[in-house]
Amino acid sequence: MNAPEIRAPRGTALSCKGWPQEAALRMLMNNLDPEVAERPQDLVVYGGTGRAARSWPDYHRIVASLKSLAADETLLVQSGRAQAIFKTHEDAPRVLLANSLLVPKWATLAEHERLSALGLTMYGQMTAGSWIYIGTQGILQGTFETFAACGQTHFGGDLRGRLVVTGGLGGMGGAQPLAATMNGAAILCVEVDPQRIERRLQHKYLMRSTTDLDEALRWLDEARKAKEPLSVGLLGNCATVLPELVRRGVIPDVVTDQTSAHDELHGYVPDNMSLEAAAELRRSDPEEYVRRSVDAMGRHVAAMRAMQDKGAIAFDYGNNIRAQAVRAGVGDAFEIKGFVPLYIRPLFCEGKGPFRWAALSGDPEDIAVTDRAVLELFPHNAGLRRWIELARTQVKFQGLPARICWLGYGERERAGLLFNELVRSGKVKAPIVIGRDHLDCGSVASPNRETEGMKDGSDAIGDWPILNAMINTAAGATWVSVHHGGGVGIGYSLHAGMVVVADGSEGAARRLQRVLTTDPGMGVVRHVDAGYDEALQFAREHDVRVPGRTIFEDGR
Amino acid sequence: MNAPEIRAPRGTALSCKGWPQEAALRMLMNNLDPEVAERPQDLVVYGGTGRAARSWPDYHRIVASLKSLAADETLLVQSGRAQAIFKTHEDAPRVLLANSLLVPKWATLAEHERLSALGLTMYGQMTAGSWIYIGTQGILQGTFETFAACGQTHFGGDLRGRLVVTGGLGGMGGAQPLAATMNGAAILCVEVDPQRIERRLQHKYLMRSTTDLDEALRWLDEARKAKEPLSVGLLGNCATVLPELVRRGVIPDVVTDQTSAHDELHGYVPDNMSLEAAAELRRSDPEEYVRRSVDAMGRHVAAMRAMQDKGAIAFDYGNNIRAQAVRAGVGDAFEIKGFVPLYIRPLFCEGKGPFRWAALSGDPEDIAVTDRAVLELFPHNAGLRRWIELARTQVKFQGLPARICWLGYGERERAGLLFNELVRSGKVKAPIVIGRDHLDCGSVASPNRETEGMKDGSDAIGDWPILNAMINTAAGATWVSVHHGGGVGIGYSLHAGMVVVADGSEGAARRLQRVLTTDPGMGVVRHVDAGYDEALQFAREHDVRVPGRTIFEDGR
C-alpha cells in the first residue's frame, strides 16, 4: 500500500459521531501531517522510531474505528493496532492505548526489535503513539522553562545581563539559543558543525554566528552590559573552547551542554580534528575515535567544573556527559547536578508541567484567542507572559495550531474550564484539545531522567505512571495511554499520557475539572510521598488529600 | 505497634459510606483473617511474601481512607500505601491499586528487596495486594478445571475409569487428589514426605495412603474398573516409582507432576536417600545435592516420556521439570507440553477464567443461594454442576463464605446480573462481591506460564494487562489493580485484577454488565489477535468487536 499524505480535517464538519472521537481522529492525523512528522510515510512522528500506528492497514483500521465509535464506546489500541471496541459510558475515555510494553525480564531493545519485526509491537515514544505531538514547540518550551527556572532559582528573576555558555545546536540543543534569549540572556553556543549553525540562523532560533571567539565574546559582553538578549553560534569544539575560556578567566554565569555526549562514537566529536577527519577516524578506527572522544569530554567537563568552582552555575542537561567524564578520570564530574533535580523537580512538586492544547478548527486565530485568555487568567505570572508573548511572534505552527506552556495544579483546571467556556460561547470556532507530554510531574518513572535522585530513593518505582493512567481513565480523560521506553529507551522508563477535549458541553466541563485535577494532583502526591517539603506544603495549602500527610495524620 | 487480629465485619451494618467502599474494606480485612492469611501478623496473605498492605500504619490509613470515602471519590493505593483521594464519579472505581511495579531495567528481585527494605514497595502477589484472595479453594478449583479440561480434551468427557499418576502433595500439588477424584479419576500421588500425606488425609483431600506400590496399584485398579473415584498417596520418590511403573508395563491414562522441581536444591528430593539424609546432604554438600537432584529429575521425566510414548497423556504442570530434565540430558523433555497451551488456553479463547464471589453478609447460606442460582442459570454445563455440587460438600470456607468457578464471556455477565438481582430482591442478606484471580484470559502477560508459547510469539508483549486494567476502570469496576511479579516472580509477569460489587442497585447492574463484558472480552480479543481460530470463531458468534477481524474486515 502506498503511503497516503495525511492532514487533519479543519473546521466544524464532523467525520465522527462526536467531538471527542473527532479530536482523537484529527490528532492522530495531525501527528502524521508532513509539517509535523519526521517520516510520515513510515508513520514515524519523532524521535527516530516513534510511531502513531503500527502499519498503514492498522492506521486505516484505527480511523475506521474512530469514525464508527459511539459516544458511550471505547476503542482499545495495543501498540498501534486497534484491538477492540467495548461499550462503556460517556464519562469514560473514548480511546485507551498501551504502547511498547514488555514483561520486564524481556524488556530489552533487542527483544523489542525482534517483536517489532514480527509485526507484534511498535515504538510509541511519548506523544507519537498517544497522538498529541505538536512539533518542536514542545522542545523549545521545555528549554525555555528550564532557563526560566534557572534564572528564578539563582538570580531571583530572569537571565537578563547574564552570560550562558553551552554546546550543541542539534535537534534538541538547537532550541537553546532562542529559549535563552526569550529569558533575556546573552548566550554562547559552541557547535562543531557549520550546517547546524546555518540551519538555526535560518529558522531564527539563533541571532548571529562567527568562527572567532574574540568577536563572539565582544558581542556578548556588549549585550550583557546593555542587558539585551543575544545568541551567538561559535563554530568550534567545546573541548577546546571551554578550557580556553577558563584560561582567559571568562567565567559565565551559567554553563551547561547539549552536545550528543551520550553517544561517544556517533555523537560527540573529539577536538583537534576536522569534521571530515572525525568521520574518517570513526570508520577506520572506532576504538581510537572513542578514546579521543571520551578524553575530549573529560577536558570539556573539567572546564565546566573549573567555571563552577569560580562561581558559575553548572548543570547537566540530560546528555550523560558526567558519566563520560568520569570514564575520562574526572572524578568530581557529578558535582555538577542534573537539570531535573535542580530546576524541574521543584515545579513538579506543585504539579507544574507541560500543558498543551491545539485548535481543532485549524484556525491560528483560535490559538490567539486562547493566548489572550490565558494571559488574562494568570495576570501575575511573568514567566508565562514572557513565554506566550514571545511564542506568539517567534513560534511557527506545525500542523494544527497549538500552544504549550507550563501550568500547575489548580491552574490547569482553571485554564481547561476557561477553554471550554470559549468553545461554548463561540469565541473559538471549534473545540480545543488539551494534553501534555508524558514527561510530567506525576506520570513518569525514569531513573535516568525524570526520577533521577528522588529524595527517598524511589527512582525506579513503577507504580506511579500506572496509577496516573488509571485515575485519569476514572476521571474521564478523552484518551489515556501507557508507554514504555519513551525518550530514554526500552527498559528505562514507564510513562502515561492523557488528552481531554473541551467541546463546550457541560459533560466536558465536568470531565475537564476532574481530569485536570487528578493529573497534576498525581505530581503533588508523588512528591509528597518522596519527602519533598515544598510538595507537602503545597498539598496542605491546596487541599490535596494525601492519607497520613494531609489527612489522617495520626495514622488512623 | 502490635499486630491486631483482623476479621471482616459481617451483616448489613455499614462502616463505610456505601456498599462499594464497604466491600473493599471487608475484603481487605478478609485477606488478613487468620483463617485466610498465611502470616496475618506480617500482613502476608499467601505465596510467602504476598501482602495486603505495606505496613500496619499503612493498613490503618487504608481503612481510615475507605471509611471516609464518598460514593464519587477514588482512593489510590501504591504498593500497599494509601497515597491519595480524588474526586471522580459514581461509575468510576472506588479504589485503584498498583503493586510492585518497577521500571523494567531495575525489575530484579534484588532491587525489589532493596526497595522493600527501604519501605518503598511491597510484594502484592496476585490477589493478596488486590484484596480478593479467598483461601485454597482457588487452587483446588484451578486444578479441578485443568483435570476437567484434560478429560474433555482427550477422553471426550470426565476422568471416570482413568488412571492418573502424579507427584507432589505440597501447597499447590496437594489439591491434585481431590481435584482428580472430583473429575472421577483414580489417582496415584507419589510423595516423599509422610507429613504431607498425613496432612492431606486429615483435610480429606486424599482418601487413602500406603507405602506399598502393589497395594496402591491394586486399589486403583479396582476403582478404575468400577469407575469409582479414588485417590491414593504413595510414600515414595517419583524418580524411583515412575521408572518402576514403566518396567512393570503400568501405563497410566494421564501422567503429570507437581513436585517442587523448579528448585533443585530446596525443592526436589533425590531418590535413594531418606528425607533426613537429603536434608543433611543439602547442608553439607549442596553441589552434590543438586547433581543428584537433577539426575533424579532426568530419570523421572524419562519415565514420563516412556509412558507418553506408550500412549499416556503427559503434561507439565508449571513446575519447570522439563527444563531440569534437559539439564540431565533428556533431550526430548519438551515433547511433553505445558498445561496452559494444552488445557487452559482453549478456555481463555472463550473468555473463560476463574470467576469468584464472596458473600459480604458472612452467611454461608448466601453462598448456597448463589450456588443454586448458578446451577439453574447454566443447566447444561455438566462440569460446572459437578464442581459446584462437590464444592458444596467438600470445600470448607475460610473467612467470608466464597465460591469460585470458571465462567466465560457472556456467562460472567449473566451471573453478575443474577447475583445483583438476588441482592435486590433480598434473596441473599447483603451484597455479593465478584472478582477473579489475575491468572485470567485477558489480564496477564507471563511468558513462562499464562502466555507460554503463544501462537504468534507474543508471549512477552506487556500491553494487554495494562489495557485490561484501563478498560475495567473505564467500565466501572469497584476496584482495579495492576501488579508485577505475581506467582512467577519479579521480572516475569505483569497482570491486572478487578473486583465489582453487586449491591442490588441499578447502577451496579449497569457496571456489572459492562465490566463482566470488557473483562472476559479482553481474553477473547487477545487470543483473536494471537491467531487462535477458536477465539475468532467465538468472537464472531458473540459479536465481540475486533477491528480488522470481526469488523472492518477489509482493513478500512
Ligand SMILES: NC(=O)c1ccc[n+]([C@@H]2O[C@H](COP(=O)([O-])OP(=O)(O)OC[C@H]3O[C@@H](n4cnc5c(N)ncnc54)[C@H](O)[C@@H]3O)[C@@H](O)[C@H]2O)c1
Ligand atoms: N534535556 C533533555 O530532556 C534531553 C532530551 C533529549 C535529549 N537530550 C540529550 O541532549 C543531547 C543533544 O540532543 P540532540 O537531539 O540535540 O542531539 P544531536 O545529535 O541532534 O545534536 C548534537 C550536536 O552536538 C554537536 N557536537 C558534537 N560534539 C561536539 C563538540 N565536541 N563540540 C561542539 N559541538 C559538538 C553535533 O555537531 C550536533 O549538532 C543528547 O545527548 C540527548 O541525549 C536531552
Ligand SMILES: NC(=O)c1ccc[n+]([C@@H]2O[C@H](COP(=O)([O-])OP(=O)(O)OC[C@H]3O[C@@H](n4cnc5c(N)ncnc54)[C@H](O)[C@@H]3O)[C@@H](O)[C@H]2O)c1
Ligand atoms: N500449575 C501452576 O499454575 C503452578 C502454580 C504454582 C506453582 N506451581 C509449581 O508446582 C510445584 C509444586 O508447588 P507446591 O506449592 O505444591 O510446592 P511445595 O514445595 O509445597 O510441594 C512440593 C512437594 O513435592 C515433594 N517432593 C519433592 N521431591 C519429590 C520427589 N522426588 N518425589 C516425590 N515427591 C517429591 C515435596 O516433599 C513436597 O511435598 C512447584 O514447582 C511450583 O512452582 C505450579
